[in-house]
Amino acid sequence: MEIDLVRELAVPERRDAAADALAALGADGVARLVREATDAESPVDWWQVSAVLGRLGETGFAGLLQGLVAAPTEQARRRAGFVFTGLGVTALASYTRALSHPLPLVRAAAVRGIQRCGEGARSAATALLPLLGDPDDEVGRQAANALVLQGEQIIPLLRRVREQGPGRQRARALTVLAELGGEAALSDADRAAIERLIRVKLPDDRPEPLWACWNHWIAVPSGDQAGILRALGLSEPRPVTFALGNDIVDADGHGCDTAEHDGNERVFVTPELDGWTFVLGTWCDPCGEERSADVMRLCTRLSTRYGRAQAYYYGGQGDGSAWLVAERGTVLRRYCETGEGDDELLTLGEPLPFERARRVELGLSPEWDAARESQEDEDEWRWAAHDLAPDIARAIGLCPLDIGADTPSRGTGVVALTPYGAARGVPAGAYRV
Structure with a gap:
């Protein structure tokens, strides 16, 4: 019966009732949904699992985070990652806290979750900046991509990084500036440095x-x-x-x-x-x-x-x-x-x-x-x-x-x-x- 309730999310005419029932179960509903989130053979679309876990707030987020970390196979991690990134803007604060998680897997998934929050993610720009210097290259690339989606409003923040550091963030800050505004977004010093690099390489x-x-x-x-x-x-x-x-x-x-x-x-x-x-x-x-x-x-x-x-x-x-x-x-x-x-x-x-x-x-x-x-x-x-x-x-x-x-x-x-x-x-x- 437990499995049937979750699997009913795959049945259009019973989906809404199943979602309401799982949300009403609280922590017990979280446990069932997290098992489904890490089941690579599940017939339930991952976004259906995300939608219900998103309704369960911090309890749902914490349970899914634990499931993502403990997922036993690459396929299970991939599916759990999709579910994790689809919790929606109500999970934005939780995603932001997860940016400092010790595992690169979680940091990268949190960045993607913030990306999927769309316009609601603009408040997370400052929290994303440190990840430009993340020791994990994939996390750094994800952070750069997420910041590009923030739009031109973050150009002043990136210019400040270029001028004041920290040094480990400066290289990717330059990349994001170029993606957002091209040469016009760069300082005179950065433009001169790029031209100098080209001159050095040309011979x-x-x-x-x-x-x-x-x-x-x-x-x-x-x-x-x-x-x-x-x-x-x-x-x-x-x-x-x-x-x-x-x-x-x-x-x-x-x-x-x-x-x-x-x-x-x-x-x-x-x-x-x-x-x-x-x-x-x-x-x-x-x-x-x-x-x-x-x-x-x-x-x-x-x-x-x-x-x-x-x-x-x-x-x-x-x-x-x-x-x-x-x-x-x-x-x-x-x-x-x-x-x-x-x-x-x-x-x-x-x-x-x-x-x-x-x-x-x-x-x-x-x-x-x-x-x-x-x-x-x-x-x-x-x-x-x-x-x-x-x-x-x-x-x-x-x-x-x-x-x-x-x-x-x-x-x-x-x-x-x-x-x-x-x-x-x-x-x-x-x-x-």
Whole structure:
């Protein structure tokens, strides 16, 4: 009967009555719920257990904390941790006290619980600050993430840590400041220190391959970085390491889809790499609805000056490929295969020799006609073309996914503002140097 009462939380039509009955049992109800919280095979959703324990106040919190600490397996700890973090804003004071618990497991769970309190967690900012210097790295990261969610109101607290310490909190305080407000949130001293660190690293910086979930780039067979910047209308170039440039490109591609920022505000322009310069970032997308026409125009302009210019998209998680090839002011080819309904509307020019050769390898005709081609042949080509952008880039130039420490390099990479970035600024964020 005891087990049945808790398990009735999994039955929608009996859930409310079961929850009321368990809450009325007080400490005995806590014991039953904690057993369920640590049962990795339980059919009861963890959030149902959290909801009832949350009604039991400090008694429920204390019992669950004991259960979390004593959980016998990793799966049991994981489930108990979910329950622990879902007690709600009424447990905020208890979570705050648990931030000083001797076990990192509990401190990390308490931080996540505070995060889940939403707006109600703003009063916990001061209590979270010491955990920026926690000896357990995971706890420190959780605390930093929780403080980012507190918003710009905590910038003065973080600046005080940067200026006055304690020293063990200062590094992560800088990261949180950058995430909250970017450079504008940093002091003059911090900005100068970051620029100095970049200068120190640049002499020994070596090429690193571009790799993001969504890779967009323009390739120009020239080392004239300054001329390429001018031709593309890019401004305010700032020297960066490869790690920093790639991290910014990856972060912008993942996290910028807001009313203020869409990831098109800045690009990483590499130094000359084996005779080529790459411009990396979502602004270089040859197939997106917003950018495709402008990227074609810009590649045409670049090819007039440098003989050739190419633009590519490659989805590193199986999200398709696109390529655009221009020579001497003329677009020779544009092709897109991303699975979107309008891909074929972007097709321009005749297939490249590499495309024809790839079709022959697949047993298809190098001269294809959609009206005559069977559905099976069409599907086979589309599957192959889905991942073809890096191979096209290698066949007719250099692919930035392949560069490495041994790639001949001359000059220094820069992050520069696009016209969008010059008009509306760039998103805040913390990046690898």
